[in-house]
Amino acid sequence: MKTIRVCVGSSCHLKGSYDIIRELERLIRQHQLDQQVELKAQFCFGHCTKPVSVKIDEKGPYSVDKDKVEDFFRQKVLGED
Numbered sequence: 001m002k003t004i005r006v007c008v009g010s011s012c013h014l015k016g017s018y019d020i021i022r023e024l025e026r027l028i029r030q031h032q033l034d035q036q037v038e039l040k041a042q043f044c045f046g047h048c049t050k051p052v053s054v055k056i057d058e059k060g061p062y063s064v065d066k067d068k069v070e071d072f073f074r075q076k077v078l079g080e081d
């Protein structure tokens with residue numbers, strides 16, 4: 001089981017945390033990973049000046065742009081390059 005944590009602190013929220021959460025939910029469903037990937041919201045990872053902070057298990061935080069969620073998902077969740 002992988003856990004993806006998306007920052008919903010005020011700075012990341014303004015940069016689109018909820019759009020990223022929705023997109024990640026869609027990708028998890030599309031790849032039928034509901035049983036393997038858990039999605040959670042969390043407050044501030046201390047990287048507020050960067051794009052939205054996302055952690056996967058203990059890795060990260062990665063900075064994810066709203067329009068690059070699918071690339072991020074493919075690389076970090078599916079393990080594609």
Ligand code: FES
Nearest residue numbers: 009012045047048
């Ligand atoms: S608000 Fe997201 S890292 Fe601080």
